[in-house]
Amino acid sequence: MSGVLQSFSDQYASALQGYFAHQDEAALEQAYVLGRKALAEKIGLVEMVSVHQKALADNLTLPLTPAKKHSLIKAADEFFRECIGPFEMTLRGFQESTAKLQQMNEILEKRVIERTDSMRRTAESLRALFQASPLAVIELDLDGHVLMWNPAAERLFGWKKEEVLGLPSPIIPADQEKETLILRGRALQGESFAMLETIRQKKNGSVIPVSYSLAPLYNNEKKALGVVMVFADITERKRTETKIQRQNALQQAIKKIFQETLISRTDEELGQVCLDVVEDITQSKLSFIGEIGADGLIHDIAISNPGWKLCSMYDQTGHRRSPGDFRIHGLYGRVLLDGKPFYTNDPASHPESIGTPEGHPLLKAFLGVPLIRGGRTIGMIAVGNRLLR
Numbered sequence: 001m002s003g004v005l006q007s008f009s010d011q012y013a014s015a016l017q018g019y020f021a022h023q024d025e026a027a028l029e030q031a032y033v034l035g036r037k038a039l040a041e042k043i044g045l046v047e048m049v050s051v052h053q054k055a056l057a058d059n060l061t062l063p064l065t066p067a068k069k070h071s072l073i074k075a076a077d078e079f080f081r082e083c084i085g086p087f088e089m090t091l092r093g094f095q096e097s098t099a100k101l102q103q104m105n106e107i108l109e110k111r112v113i114e115r116t117d118s119m120r121r122t123a124e125s126l127r128a129l130f131q132a133s134p135l136a137v138i139e140l141d142l143d144g145h146v147l148m149w150n151p152a153a154e155r156l157f158g159w160k161k162e163e164v165l166g167l168p169s170p171i172i173p174a175d176q177e178k179e180t181l182i183l184r185g186r187a188l189q190g191e192s193f194a195m196l197e198t199i200r201q202k203k204n205g206s207v208i209p210v211s212y213s214l215a216p217l218y219n220n221e222k223k224a225l226g227v228v229m230v231f232a233d234i235t236e237r238k239r240t241e242t243k244i245q246r247q248n249a250l251q252q253a254i255k256k257i258f259q260e261t262l263i264s265r266t267d268e269e270l271g272q273v274c275l276d277v278v279e280d281i282t283q284s285k286l287s288f289i290g291e292i293g294a295d296g297l298i299h300d301i302a303i304s305n306p307g308w309k310l311c312s313m314y315d316q317t318g319h320r321r322s323p324g325d326f327r328i329h330g331l332y333g334r335v336l337l338d339g340k341p342f343y344t345n346d347p348a349s350h351p352e353s354i355g356t357p358e359g360h361p362l363l364k365a366f367l368g369v370p371l372i373r374g375g376r377t378i379g380m381i382a383v384g385n386r387l388l389r
Contacts (some may be wrong), residue, residue, distance in 0.1 A: 004041050005051070008034070012083070013055040019079045020059065020072060031082035039086050048087075049101060052080045053108055060112045067114075073105055136231040139217065144168050144184060147226060156205030156210075157232055159341070171200040173207060187216045187227045200231065209238045246281075253277040271301040274381070284383035286361065291371070291379035292336065296380070298328055330354035332382055335368035339377045343367040347384075 012034055019027040038048055056076045060069060080101060130137055136153035140146060146169055151163040157171050164170060172180050176198060183193065192215040199207045212231045214226050256277055257270075266269035275287045288303040328336050334352055335342050344350050347366045368382040 005043060005047060005211065008038060008041065008043055009051045011037075012051050013058065016052075016055045016076060017059070020075055023075055028082050031079045032085055035086040038070075038083070045084065045087060048084060049104065052076070052083070052101075053104060056105075057108060060109070061115075069109070073109060076103060077102070111240075121257055127268060133230075137228065138169065138231070139226060139228045140169060141226040142188065142224070144181075152367050153231070153256075156208075157200065170203075172203050173199060173384065176200075177251070183214060184227055187214050188224045190216060190224075192216070197234065206271045210236050214346040235276065253281055267301055275303075278381060278383055282367070282383050282386055284365075284367075284386040286363070286384035287382065289334075289371075289379065289381045292328070292377070295329065298332070298336065301379075331366055332368050332380060335370050335380050335382070336377055339370050339372060340369070 001284070015027070015034060017109040018030065021027075027061045027359045029379075035048075043051075056073070059072060061075075064072070114232075120204060130148065130150050131153055133150055136156040137148070138146065138153050139148035144162045145166055149164050154160055159170060179198075180185055187193065192213075194213045195211055196214070197209065198213050200210050200212075201207050211234045212229055214229050217226045219225055237356055257274055260270055260273040264273065271289045272288060278284070279287050289301045290298040291301055295301045327333070329352075331342065331344070331347060331352055343366060345365050346352050347363045348355075357378060364385045366382065366384050367386075368380055370377045371379040
């Protein structure tokens with residue numbers, strides 16, 4: 001629509017609304033003035049019909065009684081007839097155009113009825129979709145209180161609809177409240193967000209990773225009423241991603257160890273590389289690799305420096321040393337004797353714990369894995385001080 005036609009359309013809509021309000025000669029005279037303006041600005045009759053149809057449709061979409069709707073259509077017909085009066089001397093077929101207008105009015109009224117029925121069916125479909133959606137759908141008002149809570153939300157978060165309606169959303173963890181408030185405020189200003197990832201709280205107190213989308217809700221006047229959010233549980237996807245990341249890390253670790261095997265000059269050098277890799281993968285602070293010798297003791301091949309640099313252990317000459325030979329007992333003895341992996345998040349209280357040397361960092365967690373060759377345990381690798389989940 002051109003600027004001239006748009007301006008005329010706005011003036012026409014305003015004048016028609018004024019005539020609906022007063023329906024007097026002064027208001028009707030505005031129609032004639034607009035008709036002359038249309039001729040002067042070379043606005044054709046077909047365009048006039050389109051302008052009139054739009055202005056009338058905008059008024060008929062309001063909730064009206066059948067009698068009121070009929071009255072408005074009749075008044076609009078009078079207004080339009082007056083508006084196209086100036087065309088009478090310059091355009092042929094005025095009567096035909098008037099008949100066409102009446103027909104269009106009837107079609108428009110029919111379309112309004114059809115549109116109303118379509119909107120009703122759409123609303124029913126949306127309600128059905130809301131109830132049947134496999135995704136959790138939650139609507140909040142301007143203050144963040146729950147307006148709607150579908151069955152999928154009940155299944156995902158654990159609260160029944162009756163427990164949350166009219167109350168603040170219970171699924172937001174305390175440390176997420178500020179961020180959530182900011183996003184909701186932005187949504188109420190007109191922004192929409194898709195596929196955000198965060199955590200949300202369940203009724204049993206646990207938290208789950210979710211992906212969610214957020215959008216504003218408006219009334220017919222384009223005024224924000226609240227927000228709607230759609231949540232999907234991504235627990236399994238996160239588990240898969242973590243598994244893939246671990247597999248990739250292991251592949252890179254194996255590759256690095258193979259490469260170092262070719263260039264390391266001693267077993268100790270290669271062992272230290274292995275420990276660096278293991279500590280990186282497990283995010284542990286302490287580690288060692290040992291092998292069982294012919295003397296029945298476990299001899300360290302490599303040992304992480306933080307574990308021993310503060311230990312108060314001395315050799316026969318009185319010089320400080322890092323221990324290298326161990327009896328097979330304690331927690332690492334269990335790994336070697338059982339030939340099975342073993343871990344504990346509380347080594348100090350374990351019944352097989354024998355403590356640590358003086359000056360050794362406090363052991364907060366322990367994981368030991370046997371090294372097996374030909375069905376026989378020949379050594380072990382152990383890490384410490386990472387809480388395993």
